[in-house]
Amino acid sequence: MIKGKGKELAMVLLKEKMEIIKYELKYKQQVQNVCISQSTSRYKDDNAKKATLALYCDPYIDKEICLILKNDLDEVCGYILCAKDLKAYEKNAYPYYLTLKELDEVKAERFSNANRELERFYPEYPAHIHIDILEEYTGNGVGSKLMQALFEVLKEEKVPGICVLVDTNNKRAVRFYEKMGFKAFEENPGIMLCKLD
Numbered sequence: 001m002i003k004g005k006g007k008e009l010a011m012v013l014l015k016e017k018m019e020i021i022k023y024e025l026k027y028k029q030q031v032q033n034v035c036i037s038q039s040t041s042r043y044k045d046d047n048a049k050k051a052t053l054a055l056y057c058d059p060y061i062d063k064e065i066c067l068i069l070k071n072d073l074d075e076v077c078g079y080i081l082c083a084k085d086l087k088a089y090e091k092n093a094y095p096y097y098l099t100l101k102e103l104d105e106v107k108a109e110r111f112s113n114a115n116r117e118l119e120r121f122y123p124e125y126p127a128h129i130h131i132d133i134l135e136e137y138t139g140n141g142v143g144s145k146l147m148q149a150l151f152e153v154l155k156e157e158k159v160p161g162i163c164v165l166v167d168t169n170n171k172r173a174v175r176f177y178e179k180m181g182f183k184a185f186e187e188n189p190g191i192m193l194c195k196l197d
Contacts, residue, residue, distance in 0.1 A: 017072030018142065020149045023061055023079070027068055030076035031061055038132040051104035055111055056130055057081070059093035067149050069133065069142055078133030080146045084159045085126045086118055117191060118163055125161035125193050127154060147180045155196055162194045 023031065035057040036049055060066055060081035069078040083089035093111075101108040118128055129150065133143055154162065164182065166173050168190050178184075182192035 023066035054100040063092040077137040125163040
Protein backbone atom coordinates (compact mmCIF):
# COMPACT_ATOMS: atom_id res chain seq x y z
CA MET A 1 0.00 0.00 0.00
CA ILE A 2 1.29 3.47 -0.80
CA LYS A 3 1.30 5.89 2.10
CA GLY A 4 1.27 9.69 2.18
CA LYS A 5 3.40 12.22 0.34
CA GLY A 6 7.12 12.04 1.01
CA LYS A 7 6.99 8.56 2.52
CA GLU A 8 8.49 5.45 0.96
CA LEU A 9 6.57 4.54 -2.18
CA ALA A 10 7.09 0.82 -2.65
CA MET A 11 5.08 -2.33 -3.04
CA VAL A 12 6.03 -5.88 -3.76
CA LEU A 13 4.42 -7.10 -6.95
CA LEU A 14 3.21 -10.65 -7.34
CA LYS A 15 5.69 -13.54 -7.03
CA GLU A 16 8.71 -11.72 -8.44
CA LYS A 17 10.66 -9.25 -6.38
CA MET A 18 9.32 -6.21 -8.21
CA GLU A 19 8.78 -2.80 -6.67
CA ILE A 20 7.20 0.46 -7.66
CA ILE A 21 9.19 3.36 -6.26
CA LYS A 22 9.48 7.08 -6.74
CA TYR A 23 12.08 8.03 -9.31
CA GLU A 24 15.59 8.81 -8.12
CA LEU A 25 18.32 10.44 -10.19
CA LYS A 26 20.46 7.28 -10.09
CA TYR A 27 17.85 5.63 -12.38
CA LYS A 28 17.89 8.35 -15.06
CA GLN A 29 19.91 6.44 -17.66
CA GLN A 30 17.86 3.28 -17.15
CA VAL A 31 14.56 5.17 -17.51
CA GLN A 32 15.87 6.81 -20.68
CA ASN A 33 16.92 3.38 -22.01
CA VAL A 34 13.41 2.01 -21.43
CA CYS A 35 11.95 5.04 -23.24
CA ILE A 36 14.22 4.53 -26.26
CA SER A 37 13.65 0.77 -26.35
CA GLN A 38 9.86 1.17 -26.28
CA SER A 39 9.70 3.92 -28.89
CA THR A 40 8.29 3.06 -32.28
CA SER A 41 10.82 5.40 -33.92
CA ARG A 42 13.82 3.99 -35.73
CA TYR A 43 16.98 5.83 -34.87
CA LYS A 44 19.55 6.89 -37.41
CA ASP A 45 21.70 8.86 -34.98
CA ASP A 46 22.06 10.20 -31.46
CA ASN A 47 20.07 13.33 -32.32
CA ALA A 48 16.99 11.20 -32.99
CA LYS A 49 17.38 9.56 -29.58
CA LYS A 50 17.87 12.93 -27.88
CA ALA A 51 14.74 14.25 -29.60
CA THR A 52 12.68 11.29 -28.39
CA LEU A 53 13.93 11.79 -24.83
CA ALA A 54 13.17 15.53 -25.00
CA LEU A 55 9.63 14.75 -26.12
CA TYR A 56 8.63 11.70 -24.09
CA CYS A 57 10.95 11.38 -21.11
CA ASP A 58 13.28 14.06 -19.79
CA PRO A 59 10.76 16.83 -18.99
CA TYR A 60 8.86 14.34 -16.86
CA ILE A 61 11.73 12.74 -14.96
CA ASP A 62 13.39 16.10 -14.34
CA LYS A 63 10.34 18.15 -13.34
CA GLU A 64 7.20 16.02 -13.00
CA ILE A 65 6.00 12.73 -11.45
CA CYS A 66 7.83 9.53 -12.28
CA LEU A 67 7.16 6.15 -10.71
CA ILE A 68 9.42 3.31 -11.76
CA LEU A 69 9.01 -0.44 -11.80
CA LYS A 70 12.23 -2.19 -10.83
CA ASN A 71 13.28 -5.75 -10.28
CA ASP A 72 15.33 -7.24 -7.45
CA LEU A 73 18.54 -6.57 -9.41
CA ASP A 74 17.72 -2.84 -9.18
CA GLU A 75 17.01 -2.68 -12.91
CA VAL A 76 14.28 -0.42 -14.26
CA CYS A 77 11.71 -2.53 -16.11
CA GLY A 78 9.12 0.17 -16.74
CA TYR A 79 7.71 3.48 -15.59
CA ILE A 80 4.74 5.78 -15.54
CA LEU A 81 5.42 9.46 -16.16
CA CYS A 82 2.86 12.11 -15.34
CA ALA A 83 2.51 15.85 -15.63
CA LYS A 84 -0.16 16.65 -13.06
CA ASP A 85 -0.94 20.10 -14.51
CA LEU A 86 -0.74 20.82 -18.24
CA LYS A 87 -0.12 24.56 -17.81
CA ALA A 88 2.77 24.06 -15.37
CA TYR A 89 4.12 21.29 -17.60
CA GLU A 90 4.18 23.59 -20.64
CA LYS A 91 6.35 26.07 -18.73
CA ASN A 92 8.60 23.36 -17.29
CA ALA A 93 8.97 21.62 -20.65
CA TYR A 94 9.77 24.74 -22.69
CA PRO A 95 13.59 24.33 -22.54
CA TYR A 96 13.17 20.71 -23.69
CA TYR A 97 10.91 21.92 -26.49
CA LEU A 98 13.63 24.29 -27.69
CA THR A 99 16.11 21.41 -27.73
CA LEU A 100 13.56 19.27 -29.53
CA LYS A 101 12.97 21.99 -32.12
CA GLU A 102 16.69 22.14 -32.91
CA LEU A 103 16.90 18.35 -33.25
CA ASP A 104 13.66 17.41 -34.98
CA GLU A 105 11.07 19.86 -36.34
CA VAL A 106 8.50 17.07 -36.87
CA LYS A 107 8.66 15.92 -33.25
CA ALA A 108 8.55 19.56 -32.07
CA GLU A 109 5.34 20.01 -34.05
CA ARG A 110 3.98 16.77 -32.51
CA PHE A 111 4.70 18.23 -29.05
CA SER A 112 2.79 21.44 -29.86
CA ASN A 113 -0.13 19.58 -31.43
CA ALA A 114 -0.44 17.17 -28.48
CA ASN A 115 -0.55 20.04 -26.01
CA ARG A 116 -3.22 21.83 -28.07
CA GLU A 117 -5.28 18.61 -28.14
CA LEU A 118 -5.06 18.26 -24.36
CA GLU A 119 -5.73 21.95 -23.58
CA ARG A 120 -9.44 21.66 -24.31
CA PHE A 121 -9.82 19.24 -21.37
CA TYR A 122 -8.07 21.52 -18.91
CA PRO A 123 -8.80 22.05 -15.96
CA GLU A 124 -11.15 19.05 -15.58
CA TYR A 125 -8.42 16.65 -16.80
CA PRO A 126 -5.19 18.57 -16.15
CA ALA A 127 -2.85 15.56 -15.90
CA HIS A 128 -1.42 13.51 -18.75
CA ILE A 129 0.68 10.37 -18.70
CA HIS A 130 3.12 8.09 -20.51
CA ILE A 131 3.55 4.48 -19.44
CA ASP A 132 6.16 2.07 -20.78
CA ILE A 133 7.03 -1.43 -19.61
CA LEU A 134 9.65 -3.69 -21.15
CA GLU A 135 7.89 -6.50 -23.03
CA GLU A 136 9.29 -9.29 -20.85
CA TYR A 137 7.68 -7.65 -17.80
CA THR A 138 4.23 -7.01 -19.26
CA GLY A 139 1.27 -9.01 -18.10
CA ASN A 140 0.79 -10.18 -14.54
CA GLY A 141 -0.90 -6.87 -13.74
CA VAL A 142 2.22 -4.71 -13.43
CA GLY A 143 0.76 -1.98 -15.67
CA SER A 144 -2.36 -1.87 -13.51
CA LYS A 145 -0.21 -1.67 -10.38
CA LEU A 146 1.76 1.24 -11.84
CA MET A 147 -1.47 3.03 -12.75
CA GLN A 148 -3.01 2.42 -9.31
CA ALA A 149 0.13 3.78 -7.66
CA LEU A 150 -0.13 6.92 -9.79
CA PHE A 151 -3.85 7.28 -9.00
CA GLU A 152 -2.97 7.32 -5.29
CA VAL A 153 -0.35 10.03 -5.78
CA LEU A 154 -2.69 12.17 -7.92
CA LYS A 155 -5.63 11.82 -5.54
CA GLU A 156 -3.39 12.96 -2.70
CA GLU A 157 -2.41 15.94 -4.85
CA LYS A 158 -6.13 16.64 -5.52
CA VAL A 159 -5.78 16.20 -9.29
CA PRO A 160 -9.32 15.76 -10.69
CA GLY A 161 -8.58 13.82 -13.88
CA ILE A 162 -6.12 12.43 -16.41
CA CYS A 163 -6.06 12.42 -20.19
CA VAL A 164 -3.90 10.31 -22.45
CA LEU A 165 -3.30 10.21 -26.19
CA VAL A 166 -3.58 6.65 -27.53
CA ASP A 167 -3.00 5.12 -30.93
CA THR A 168 -6.44 3.61 -31.59
CA ASN A 169 -4.78 0.88 -33.69
CA ASN A 170 -3.05 -0.32 -30.51
CA LYS A 171 -5.99 -2.38 -29.25
CA ARG A 172 -3.97 -3.71 -26.30
CA ALA A 173 -3.33 -0.16 -25.04
CA VAL A 174 -6.96 0.86 -25.57
CA ARG A 175 -8.18 -2.18 -23.59
CA PHE A 176 -5.69 -1.43 -20.81
CA TYR A 177 -6.86 2.16 -20.43
CA GLU A 178 -10.51 1.12 -20.53
CA LYS A 179 -9.82 -1.44 -17.80
CA MET A 180 -8.25 1.35 -15.72
CA GLY A 181 -11.39 3.50 -16.02
CA PHE A 182 -10.51 5.69 -19.02
CA LYS A 183 -13.19 6.48 -21.57
CA ALA A 184 -12.61 7.48 -25.19
CA PHE A 185 -13.58 11.05 -26.11
CA GLU A 186 -16.42 10.84 -28.65
CA GLU A 187 -15.05 13.38 -31.13
CA ASN A 188 -11.57 11.83 -31.05
CA PRO A 189 -11.28 8.27 -29.68
CA GLY A 190 -7.48 8.69 -29.59
CA ILE A 191 -8.01 10.86 -26.50
CA MET A 192 -8.98 8.89 -23.41
CA LEU A 193 -10.13 10.53 -20.18
CA CYS A 194 -10.29 9.32 -16.58
CA LYS A 195 -11.93 11.09 -13.64
CA LEU A 196 -10.25 10.60 -10.26
CA ASP A 197 -12.83 10.41 -7.46
